[in-house]
Amino acid sequence: MAEVVLEVEHLAKVYKLGAIGTGSLRQDLQYWWNKNILKKEDPFFQQKDEEAEMNNELIWALRDINFKVNQGEALGIIGSNGSGKSTLLKIISRIVQPSKGLVRGKGKVNSILEVGTGFHSELSGRENIYNSGYILGMNKEEIRSKFDEIVAFSGIEKFIDTPVKRYSSGMYVRLAFAVAAHLEPDILIVDEVLAVGDADFQKKCMGKMQEVSHTKGRTILFVSHNMQAVTNLCTTALWLNAGRMKMMGNARDVVASYIGNSKQFRTGQSWDEPETAPGNHFIRMKSIEVKPIGSVKNDMITVETPIQLDVEFWCLQEGFDMNINVRLLTNAGECIFDLGSPSVKAEKAVLGLRSIIPGNLLNNNNYIIGLTVVKNHSTHLYAFTNCISFDVEDMREGMSYFGLWPGIIRPQIDTSFFKKVNLD
Amino acid sequence: MLHQEQKWDWEIQSRPKFKWGVRDILSYRHLLGSLVRREFLLNYQQTILGPVWILFQPLLTLVTYVLVFGKLIGIPTGENLPPVLFYFSGIVLWNFFNDSFVGTSNTFRDNIQIFSKVYFPRIIMPLSVLFTHFFRLLVQLILLVLMIGYYIIFKDFHVPLSPNLLLVPLAIILTGVISFTLGLFFSVLTAKYRDISNLVYVGIRLLMFVTPVIYPLSAVQEKLRWVVNINPLTPLFELFRLGLLGQGTVAPLQLLYCILFIVLTLFGSLYLFTKQGSKLIDVV
Numbered sequence: 001m002a003e004v005v006l007e008v009e010h011l012a013k014v015y016k017l018g019a020i021g022t023g024s025l026r027q028d029l030q031y032w033w034n035k036n037i038l039k040k041e042d043p044f045f046q047q048k049d050e051e052a053e054m055n056n057e058l059i060w061a062l063r064d065i066n067f068k069v070n071q072g073e074a075l076g077i078i079g080s081n082g083s084g085k086s087t088l089l090k091i092i093s094r095i096v097q098p099s100k101g102l103v104r105g106k107g108k109v110n111s112i113l114e115v116g117t118g119f120h121s122e123l124s125g126r127e128n129i130y131n132s133g134y135i136l137g138m139n140k141e142e143i144r145s146k147f148d149e150i151v152a153f154s155g156i157e158k159f160i161d162t163p164v165k166r167y168s169s170g171m172y173v174r175l176a177f178a179v180a181a182h183l184e185p186d187i188l189i190v191d192e193v194l195a196v197g198d199a200d201f202q203k204k205c206m207g208k209m210q211e212v213s214h215t216k217g218r219t220i221l222f223v224s225h226n227m228q229a230v231t232n233l234c235t236t237a238l239w240l241n242a243g244r245m246k247m248m249g250n251a252r253d254v255v256a257s258y259i260g261n262s263k264q265f266r267t268g269q270s271w272d273e274p275e276t277a278p279g280n281h282f283i284r285m286k287s288i289e290v291k292p293i294g295s296v297k298n299d300m301i302t303v304e305t306p307i308q309l310d311v312e313f314w315c316l317q318e319g320f321d322m323n324i325n326v327r328l329l330t331n332a333g334e335c336i337f338d339l340g341s342p343s344v345k346a347e348k349a350v351l352g353l354r355s356i357i358p359g360n361l362l363n364n365n366n367y368i369i370g371l372t373v374v375k376n377h378s379t380h381l382y383a384f385t386n387c388i389s390f391d392v393e394d395m396r397e398g399m400s401y402f403g404l405w406p407g408i409i410r411p412q413i414d415t416s417f418f419k420k421v422n423l424d
Numbered sequence: 425m426l427h428q429e430q431k432w433d434w435e436i437q438s439r440p441k442f443k444w445g446v447r448d449i450l451s452y453r454h455l456l457g458s459l460v461r462r463e464f465l466l467n468y469q470q471t472i473l474g475p476v477w478i479l480f481q482p483l484l485t486l487v488t489y490v491l492v493f494g495k496l497i498g499i500p501t502g503e504n505l506p507p508v509l510f511y512f513s514g515i516v517l518w519n520f521f522n523d524s525f526v527g528t529s530n531t532f533r534d535n536i537q538i539f540s541k542v543y544f545p546r547i548i549m550p551l552s553v554l555f556t557h558f559f560r561l562l563v564q565l566i567l568l569v570l571m572i573g574y575y576i577i578f579k580d581f582h583v584p585l586s587p588n589l590l591l592v593p594l595a596i597i598l599t600g601v602i603s604f605t606l607g608l609f610f611s612v613l614t615a616k617y618r619d620i621s622n623l624v625y626v627g628i629r630l631l632m633f634v635t636p637v638i639y640p641l642s643a644v645q646e647k648l649r650w651v652v653n654i655n656p657l658t659p660l661f662e663l664f665r666l667g668l669l670g671q672g673t674v675a676p677l678q679l680l681y682c683i684l685f686i687v688l689t690l691f692g693s694l695y696l697f698t699k700q701g702s703k704l705i706d707v708v
Contacts, residue, residue, distance in 0.1 A: 007432075015706065094436060094543040097702045104432040114541045122469050123462065131462055134455035135542055163469075 002070035003106075005219050006092070006187060011065040011101035013087050013243075014058050061087040062243045065101070069187075069236075074213040074220040076234035076251055078227070078258050084243040085223045089113060089189050092221065107186025110137050114191070116176035121165035125156060125175055128164055132179045146182045153208075154178035174201060181208045187219045188212060209233055227255045228394055259300060259393060267291075267390045274314045282381045283373050286312040286350060290369065290390045293356065302395040303410055306359040309369060312352045322346045322381075323374040326355050330408055331366040331389065343377070363410035364394035442699060448545045455544060459552035460559065478563050482515050489515065493638045500643050502671045504582070506575050509669055512568055514637040517596070517664050520561040521603045521657065522628060527553035528607025529624055532615035532704055539705055546701040547694075550611065554604050561596065572668065583670045591667035595660045601686050602656060608693040615704045636661045641673050653678065656685040 062084045069075050077085045090096040092103055093111035118135035119128050129150055133143040143150075151157055154175040156167070164172055190209065206229055213220045213233065224230050230237055230251060237254035239247040247254050268289030271277035277284040292305040301307055309326065326339040339355055371384040394405065468474040489511040493499050501510040528550035532539070535549050575581035614621040635657045636644075644652050652658050659678045666672030 090540075091436065094702070095540060096705055097440070098436065098438045100438050103436040104434065106431075106433045109434075111542065117541045118538060120462065120466065122466050127462065127465065131458050134452070134458045135538065135544060137452075137542075137544065139451070140454045 004068045005071045006069040006105040008067050009102045012099050013062040014099040060243050072217040074234040076230035076237040077223045079240035083240040089191050109187045110183045110185035111189035112180040125160040150178045150182050189221045191223045231255050280382050282317050284314040288388050302393045304359045304395050307357040309355045315351050318347045320346050321376050325372045327370040329368040360412040362392045363407050366391050452544050460555045463556040478560050485515050486512050499639045516564045518637045521599050524554050524557040525603040525607045529610035531611040588667045591663045595664035599660050605690045605693045608697040612700045656682040
């Protein structure tokens with residue numbers, strides 16, 4: 001069994017709303033005097049917290065958090081804004097004191113809650129590497145031995161003796177991250193570093209983090225809104241919701257539940273009366289729905305799931321051949337493909353159409369479905385452009401690229417390397 | 425399964441046990457050095473005179489004091505003692521006290537950005553302020569010694585070489601400790617109760633007038649002397665001048681009182697600062 005290196009027990013953090021810290025000097029002195037010198041509880045102050053809670057003046061940023069992290073594990077912490085992720089990291093980094101509970105761990109902890117902590121704009125890159133390194137907890141030998149590596153990683157060799165205020169913002173961020181990336185603690189705490197920098201830089205950061213966690217066996221606590229990064233980097237994930245633990249477990253499962261919870265994936269609409277429905281005297285829409293097929297949790301459409309399209313409509317005339325063309329469009333309105341339906345004899349009835357788009361075809365994009373109704377293979381009866389739109393979520397495994405996958409579609413096409421001839 | 429008692433390296437609690445954390449501070453000593461260095465670099469970057477400002481500022485003050493207090497008001501500075509040396513020694517020591525006190529008392533206000541993003545022993549910051557001003561004092565002290573030398577050689581000023589000279593470092597160190605102690609205490613107070621910071625600025629200005637900076641203790645009326653005597657800085661300034669210039673009145677009892685004051689307040693302030701340090705992040 002792997003060794004537990006971090007344990008969090010019944011952790012809670014409470015903030016007082018509004019009048020933070022404005023207890024007057026007199027009040028505080030009186031409280032202190034009563035409590036520590038006279039050794040009596042002042043009824044007024046005893047009530048304070050309970051009363052405050054009743055009046056909703058207390059905010060529980062975190063409540064009853066319990067978890068353990070093993071050596072070498074990468075724990076992703078996810079949740080919407082204000083769910084307590086950052087507070088949790090700050091408590092574990094010893095920046096903020098918990099209101100209740102206990103955190104204990106083994107080994108050295110370093111945290112990167114911000115890129116560029118300890119940087120000063122007037123100082124040169126070289127000075128800042130040392131300064132920032134010391135503040136983040138490195139010692140002199142560590143920085144000295146990694147100095148060249150840090151400079152190379154940031155790619156600013158030429159400007160190392162220029163004050164960082166003359167740097168471009170990109171250079172600044174690169175240098176700042178380079179320092180942080182060369183920390184070698186036993187437990188590394190990282191908050192949203194991916195929010196800064198361009199795609200290239202983010203890729204580099206993630207690569208570095210993966211190296212730290214996978215090859216060097218260090219423990220990582222990682223907060224991000226990039227679910228792709230969480231599933232790829234982390235083995236386990238913790239989902240915080242309004243300061244409480246909502247779910248903890250396998251990173252993929254937790255992320256899937258989180259995404260499923262935060263978005264509504266059953267997209268569809270329907271009309272009760274033919275009179276109010278879109279259409280004309282030939283045809284009126286009754287309903288249209290897009291949903292994922294298969295055992296994927298929470299009805300989430302991902303790039304892997306097949307998608308089922310169901311359309312029902314009222315046919316109000318009879319005596320002609322009818323085709324319905326289903327079109328898949330990008331959200332810019334470009335047609336990706338058009339499925340021509342087999343023709344059907346029109347009759348006065350409610351007709352249905354079902355079409356299945358296979359999995360592993362669409363990309364992580366927003367798509368629109370449009371329908372056109374054609375009479376006798378030639379005459380346009382009606383066009384329902386922008387019938388419905390849906391999002392396809394990304395799902396990637398075993399890949400170190402986290403940026404947006406280019407392309408309108410992402411079909412699975414076998415691609416492989418082969419060796420033709422040995423050169424030597 | 426056999427439950428093994430886990431051994432933890434560290435623990436975070438809502439009510440932490442108090443620790444002095446000396447080892448923690450030692451492991452961050454490089455940070456301390458780097459911060460002091462940074463302070464020096466920053467202060468004189470892009471200034472024309474650069475580090476000369478360390479000397480320029482007290483020299484300007486000296487000119488003012490000699491003109492206003494010496495010539496205009498005519499405060500007696502002691503027999504056979506050049507007013508320039510008297511004032512300059514006072515200015516140098518007072519600046520050290522004043523600057524390092526004001527600097528440390530702003531610890532939380534100035535560093536909240538960093539304190540809320542990364543952990544290190546908070547005391548490193550005020551320590552770095554103290555050391556920065558200490559090094560500045562050393563530079564100014566060199567000038568003071570040169571001035572004394574000038575007066576000895578050219579103006580026939582006479583300083584008896586005596587073991588009293590050893591009192592100078594003692595006076596400097598104790599002054600530093602007092603400024604640090606008071607600074608720590610007020611850094612916590614001003615972080616919590618903002619109005620106090622205004623009080624601090626007024627207070628330090630008034631404090632100068634009950635400290636023998638612009639006058640010697642011997643020049644104070646007998647009736648009013650107690651006001652100056654309850655000030656723990658008084659024996660330090662007298663001691664400093666006694667050691668350097670051979671003139672000053674220090675009663676041993678007074679020095680004892682001063683040292684007692686320092687020891688008590690130092691431990692009190694350190695306790696307060698360490699205990700409150702991590703709580704204040706929520707408040708500042």
